[in-house]
Each structure stands twice: as structure tokens, then as C-alpha cells.
Amino acid sequence: MKRKSIAMAFLLIVAFGFLAVQGAFAQKSRLVFMTAGDVNMLALGQNVFAPGFMAENPNVQVITIHTGPGNAGSQTIYEKLLAEKKANKAAGDVDVALVHEIFMKWTMDQDLLQPYAQMTNTWKYVTSPFAKTSLGINVEGYVMPLFQSQTAIAYNPDYVKNPPKSYAELKEWVKKNPGKFGYNGIKGGASGVAFVMGWVYAETGKYKKYAVTGPFEKAEVDSWEPAYKALKEFNKNIVITAGNVGTLDALNRGEIWMGPVWVDMFFTFMNEGKMDPKMRLALPEPGMPGQPMFFVIPKNAPNPELSRKFIEYVTSPKIQANEIVIRFNWYPGIDGSALKGSIPQEVFDKIYRDVTPADLQKKGLAFPLADYYNAMLEAYERWAQ
Amino acid sequence: MTSLQPKMWGERKLPPYVLLLFPSVTFMVLMYAWPFISSVLQSFFISGKEGGVTLANYVKVWELYRKDIAFTFAVTIFNTFLVGVVAVIFSVYFRLRQNRVSALLSAIFKLPIFIPFVVVSQMMNSFLAPHGLLNTALAQLGLVNLDKPLQLFNFAGLSFGFAWKQIPFAVLIIHGGFQMIDNSYIEAARSIGAKLPSVILRVLVPMNKSSIIVALVLVYSQIIGTFTLPYMLIGGKVPTTITVDIAHRVNYFRDFGVANALGVCSYIMVLLTAAYYLRSKIKEARQEVSQ
Numbered sequence: 001m002k003r004k005s006i007a008m009a010f011l012l013i014v015a016f017g018f019l020a021v022q023g024a025f026a027q028k029s030r031l032v033f034m035t036a037g038d039v040n041m042l043a044l045g046q047n048v049f050a051p052g053f054m055a056e057n058p059n060v061q062v063i064t065i066h067t068g069p070g071n072a073g074s075q076t077i078y079e080k081l082l083a084e085k086k087a088n089k090a091a092g093d094v095d096v097a098l099v100h101e102i103f104m105k106w107t108m109d110q111d112l113l114q115p116y117a118q119m120t121n122t123w124k125y126v127t128s129p130f131a132k133t134s135l136g137i138n139v140e141g142y143v144m145p146l147f148q149s150q151t152a153i154a155y156n157p158d159y160v161k162n163p164p165k166s167y168a169e170l171k172e173w174v175k176k177n178p179g180k181f182g183y184n185g186i187k188g189g190a191s192g193v194a195f196v197m198g199w200v201y202a203e204t205g206k207y208k209k210y211a212v213t214g215p216f217e218k219a220e221v222d223s224w225e226p227a228y229k230a231l232k233e234f235n236k237n238i239v240i241t242a243g244n245v246g247t248l249d250a251l252n253r254g255e256i257w258m259g260p261v262w263v264d265m266f267f268t269f270m271n272e273g274k275m276d277p278k279m280r281l282a283l284p285e286p287g288m289p290g291q292p293m294f295f296v297i298p299k300n301a302p303n304p305e306l307s308r309k310f311i312e313y314v315t316s317p318k319i320q321a322n323e324i325v326i327r328f329n330w331y332p333g334i335d336g337s338a339l340k341g342s343i344p345q346e347v348f349d350k351i352y353r354d355v356t357p358a359d360l361q362k363k364g365l366a367f368p369l370a371d372y373y374n375a376m377l378e379a380y381e382r383w384a385q
Numbered sequence: 386m387t388s389l390q391p392k393m394w395g396e397r398k399l400p401p402y403v404l405l406l407f408p409s410v411t412f413m414v415l416m417y418a419w420p421f422i423s424s425v426l427q428s429f430f431i432s433g434k435e436g437g438v439t440l441a442n443y444v445k446v447w448e449l450y451r452k453d454i455a456f457t458f459a460v461t462i463f464n465t466f467l468v469g470v471v472a473v474i475f476s477v478y479f480r481l482r483q484n485r486v487s488a489l490l491s492a493i494f495k496l497p498i499f500i501p502f503v504v505v506s507q508m509m510n511s512f513l514a515p516h517g518l519l520n521t522a523l524a525q526l527g528l529v530n531l532d533k534p535l536q537l538f539n540f541a542g543l544s545f546g547f548a549w550k551q552i553p554f555a556v557l558i559i560h561g562g563f564q565m566i567d568n569s570y571i572e573a574a575r576s577i578g579a580k581l582p583s584v585i586l587r588v589l590v591p592m593n594k595s596s597i598i599v600a601l602v603l604v605y606s607q608i609i610g611t612f613t614l615p616y617m618l619i620g621g622k623v624p625t626t627i628t629v630d631i632a633h634r635v636n637y638f639r640d641f642g643v644a645n646a647l648g649v650c651s652y653i654m655v656l657l658t659a660a661y662y663l664r665s666k667i668k669e670a671r672q673e674v675s676q
Contacts, residue, residue, distance in 0.1 A: 046614055070636050071637060071639075072635060072636045075639060138521055183621075184620060184621045185620065185621020185622060185623075186618050186621060186633075187616075187621045187625060187629055187630070187632075187633045188616070188620030188621035189620075193637075238536075239586055240621045240622045240623075241621070242514075242617055242618055242619070242620055242621075243616075243617065243621075246617075246620075248509070249510075249511070250514070250515070250516075253514065253515075253516035253517070255514065255515040255516045255534075294526075332422055371657075374637070377448070377637055377638070381449045382448070382449065385452075385623040
């Protein structure tokens with residue numbers, strides 16, 4: 001009899017406990033944050049944004065979903081939103097998405113997003129030109145940049161005393177030092193792609209037309225043959241590395257003396273002890289491309305106000321300084337002047353030592369317009385291989 | 386053949402085995418047959434554009450990727466052959482020398498089967514690099530000059546990676562087949578004076594032909610379909626493998642047309658072996674029936 005009542009009591013406790021837990025969850029509103037990008041973006045969402053935002057908003061549960069690196073990651077998000085639209089789903093599953101530039105090209109004419117940026121209280125800090133035009137498309141009001149990532153040439157100062165100041169000087173350097181420059185081609189990650197785009201800008205001198213104004217003309221593509229033939233010659237004296245990380249590893253192991261890298265990956269490797277701290281950066285004339293990642297809110301987001309609140313939190317000067325710049329070594333998505341005083345001098349000096357804010361302004365280029373972008377990649381396969 | 390026809394066929398009632406087959410056949414059709422057919426179909430349309438059936442995707446494949454297709458084929462054939470030969474040698478060793486050492490070796494040998502390709506790729510990446518573990522170790526022995534290290538991010542390194550991962554898998558299958566062969570055959574051959582090579586080539590291998598073929602067909606189709614190892618070792622190099630090209634077309638261009646056309650090329654390569662395998666299976670079945 002006694003045993004029976006104990007069992008009964010235990011059951012009751014379990015049942016009540018279950019109800020209580022369910023009740024607690026029911027009261028919390030859910031915010032689904034879907035992010036493209038490498039696994040570092042998942043870590044950023046799960047370990048930084050979600051706990052930080054939930055600490056300030058205890059009745060919100062942030063769920064981070066990761067779709068994968070590169071354009072393919074953004075594409076998955078695009079396909080999800082498109083499928084919801086085709087199914088006429090009034091309230092979608094995604095509250096906030098973090099995407100690459102190319103995503104805007106796919107979605108802007110599909111009516112999948114809502115304009116929200118001007119309504120946020122952090123809009124006043126946004127000065128980046130990328131937040132207005134991206135790959136030649138007007139995106140103003142639909143996006144808030146989380147960060148700006150930039151490519152540059154990393155080099156080993158033990159062997160390279162005077163890093164090349166332009167692509168032309170780099171060509172000469174490679175002739176004198178065969179096998180000591182490495183990049184990852186165009187199929188092993190975007191640092192190689194950025195290097196090739198910069199090459200075309202340098203050879204043709206038509207950055208404005210290809211990346212800003214357009215329009216797309218087939219005749220331009222045909223005019224690139226000499227530029228790519230020159231790149232084919234250049235490629236004879238260099239090594240192709242195994243990916244973005246491959247270039248960094250090869251540089252660190254001393255296999256190569258110079259190579260194009262993502263600046264944020266370069267500094268993160270350094271912070272983690274995977275890169276010799278003596279390595280330096282250079283941004284050759286006419287410059288190399290970089291790209292932002294954008295926050296967007298789907299048109300059918302279930303809680304647009306909550307979505308905005310989340311984006312306001314992440315684009316606030318505090319988070320931008322502590323997480324984006326200090327911890328992850330990106331250039332901030334909002335204006336650097338808003339961060340003054342929030343970033344310790346040594347971090348500021350490290351990040352802006354070789355590539356100064358003035359350099360970034362002048363030589364931090366955009367990737368080409370989408371049609372030129374595709375044409376440049378295919379031209380590489382046609383003429384430079 | 387007529388004996389295989391069900392007797393109830395003429396009647397309207399569905400035979401019960403249809404019900405039993407239904408779940409598995411539906412699954413096969415939905416999950417394997419349909420994606421395969423749709424992939425072949427999509428290779429004849431230009432991705433994202435209206436328009437009729439076209440060969441444009443195949444023209445592009447020919448213009449841009451024929452070297453890569455040849456490279457993929459060469460890598461696959463070479464490695465299937467390499468894996469086959471080495472796996473037979475190891476399996477023979479494990480079959481004929483059954484002692485503690487061979488038992489230990491065969492246990493260690495199974496390890497790579499459980500290591501995913503992506504881990505193998507990362508491992509090979511740092512092991513085979515110009516200043517990686519292998520080259521620095523050889524340099525310590527004075528065999529290699531680190532200023533001019535062995536370059537292994539190419540056909541050779543790729544083959545090393547594939548062999549490392551696939552030989553144990555092939556051994557597992559082939560050794561299993563050898564275990565089924567009774568000792569008396571080997572003893573009989575030896576008693577009339579057969580040396581080890583003829584025991585292997587004229588007794589063990591012919592009696593185990595079917596499991597060797599199964600192993601080779603599986604290894605062959607796995608190598609053709611592997612993405613991570615070529616991507617992480619020779620990703621941006623020329624030539625590279627079909628799988629890297631497919632990822633490139635989809636990631637950068639969202640061009641499923643050309644990606645599927647490349648896919649069809651790899652299906653054809655796999656179908657060649659599958660056809661051979663099926664034919665030999667059917668032949669075997671016929672022989673059994675006629676006996």
C-alpha cells in the first residue's frame with residue numbers, strides 16, 4: 001500500500017513537472033535565426049547572439065539553424081522561402097536570415113523580403129555603400145550588414161621585404177620567385193575567386209563598369225581573353241593550394257611566402273595560434289574584393305517586431321565592437337566611428353596596421369555584378385586552365 | 386522463364402507478394418529511380434531558362450570539363466586496379482597465415498573503414514602537404530630537401546588517399562570470400578607441387594572471383610562519387626574530378642543543367658561496371674539453373 005502511494009506521488013510529480021516545463025515553453029516566443037556561411041557563423045549564432053539576446057529578453061527562445069557555407073548556403077535559404085511562398089504559407093518558419101550578397105540578386109524580384117532597415121534604431125550607424133547597392137542591385141531598406149569581410153594578400157616578412165604594391169608588381173615578383181605564391185584557384189573557396197576578380201579589374205581597369213554601374217555586355221566578356229591568358233602564364237609560376245584554409249596553412253608552414261586570404265580568417269588563425277604572428281597583410285592596387293553578410297527579414301516572418309529587435313541587438317555598437325571586431329576580426333557592419341572607444345587600441349592597431357581604414361575605403365572593392373561574376377568564373381575555366 | 390510467372394496472373398486478384406513488395410518498391414522508385422531519371426532529364430534543359438530540349442549543357446561539358454572527365458576516369462581505373470591487387474595480396478596473407486600477428490593486423494586494418502572520408506581528407510591534407518608530416522619526416526631522414534619537397538597534392542596523393550581508405554574495405558569483402566574456400570583445395574594443390582603464386586592465381590582467386598568483382602565494383606563506384614578527398618586535396622587544380630566540378634557549377638552558378646550533364650557522365654562510367662557485374666551475376670544464375 002505504501003509502495004503504491006509512493007509510486008502514485010512520483011507519477012504525479014512527473015506529470016506536473018512535464019506540464020510546468022511545457023507551460024514555460026509555451027510562454028516563450030520562438031525566434032528562428034537561419035544563417036548561411038561556414039561553421040563559424042553557426043557558432044556565432046549559437047554561442048554569441050542567441051545567449052546574449054536571450055539574456056536581455058528572457059521570454060524569447062532563439063533557435064539557430066545553419067544551412068552551409070558559400071553561396072549554396074544562401075541558396076538553401078532562398079529555396080526555403082520560395083517554397084513557402086509557392087505554398088502560400090502565411091506565417092513562415094524563418095524570423096531572421098543571414099545571407100550573402102548573391103541572395104539579394106535571387107530574391108529582390110521575387111517579393112520574398114520585407115523592408116525593415118529604416119525602422120531599426122541602429123540604421124543611423126549604417127554607412128556602408130554595400131547596404132544600398134549590392135552586386136548592382138538596389139537593396140536599400142531590405143538589408144543590414146552584419147560585417148564586412150575583406151580579402152588581401154598575406155605574406156611572410158622573413159622572405160618578402162617589400163610586398164608588391166600592385167598586381168603588376170606581383171606579376172614581376174612571381175617571375176623572380178617561382179612556386180612561392182599560392183592561391184586556391186576558383187573551385188576551392190572564395191579567397192581564390194576574389195584574387196581572380198581583382199586580377200580582371202587590374203588588367204582591364206574597368207572596375208566601375210563591372211562592379212558598380214554595369215550594364216552587362218557580352219563584348220566585354222570576349223575582351224578578357226588576353227587578361228586570362230596572362231593569368232595562365234602567371235599560374236605557371238605559382239602553386240594552387242587546397243582551399244581558403246589551405247592557403248593559410250601553406251603560408252604558416254612556410255611552403256609559400258605569399259597568398260590571398262580572407263582577413264578575418266587570417267586574424268582568427270593568429271588568435272588561435274594556427275598562424276605565425278609575424279605574418280603581414282598587403283592590399284595591392286587597384287584593390288581586391290570583399291563582401292558583407294546581410295540580415296534580411298522574410299516577408300512572411302511570424303514576428304517581424306521581434307525580428308527587428310534581434311537585428312537591432314546584433315548591429316548595436318556594443319555587439320559590433322565586442323563580437324564582430326574584437327572576437328571574430330571582421331570589419332564592422334556599421335560605421336567604424338560609432339565604435340570609437342569601444343575597441344582597445346591594440347586590437348584596432350592590429351586589424352588596421354597593414355590595411356588602414358583609408359586603404360579599405362579606396363581598395364576594398366566589391367565583387368562584380370552577378371552576370372559579370374559568373375562570366376569571369378567561366379572565362380577562367382575557358383582561358384586560364 | 387515461364388515457371389517464374391505467377392499462376393494467379395490471369396485472375397483479377399492481386400497476388401499477396403505485390404503487397405509485400407509495395408513498400409520497398411515505392412521507396413526505391415521515389416528515392417532512387419526518380420532522382421536518377423529527373424537528373425538525366427534536367428541535363429537536357431538549360432537551368433533557370435525557358436526552352437526546349439537542348440544539348441547545350443553537354444557542349445559546355447565537352448568544352449570546359451573533358452579533361453576533368455578523363456582525369457576522373459583515369460584516377461578511378463588506376464585506383465580500382467591498385468586497390469584490387471593490394472587487397473587480394475593482404476587477403477591472401479590473412480587467409481594463409483592465421484596467427485596472432487595477422488589477427489592483430491587484420492583488426493587494425495579494419496579501422497579506416499569506420500573513418501569518414503571527410504576526416505581522411507583532412508588527415509591526408511596535413512600528412513601529404515609540401516611541409517606536412519610525410520615530407521618533414523623524410524627530411525629528418527635526409528631523403529627529401531624541404532626546399533624542394535615531394536608535391537603530393539595531385540594524382541599521386543589522391544591515389545594514396547583513396548588506397549588508404551578503400552583497401553581495407555576491399556579486404557573485408559575479399560577476405561570473407563577466401564574464408565569460404567576449404568583448406569583441402571589449397572592442400573591438394575600444394576600436394577601436387579603448386580607454389581604460392583599458383584595457389585593464389587589458380588586456386589584462391591578463381592574460386593573467389595565473384596566477391597573480388599563485388600569489391601571492385603563497389604570501390605570503383607565509391608571513388609567516382611567521392612567529393613571531399615579531391616576537393617580538399619586538389620580542389621582548385623586543373624584537372625580536377627567531376628564531383629568538384631559539379632559542386633562548382635551548383636555553388637557558383639546554380640547551374641543544375643551542366644551539373645546534371647556532368648552527373649550523367651559519371652552515371653555512364655558507373656553503369657559500365659554495373660552492366661558487367663549484372664551480366665556476370667546472370668551468367669552465374671543461369672549456370673546454377675542448368676546444373
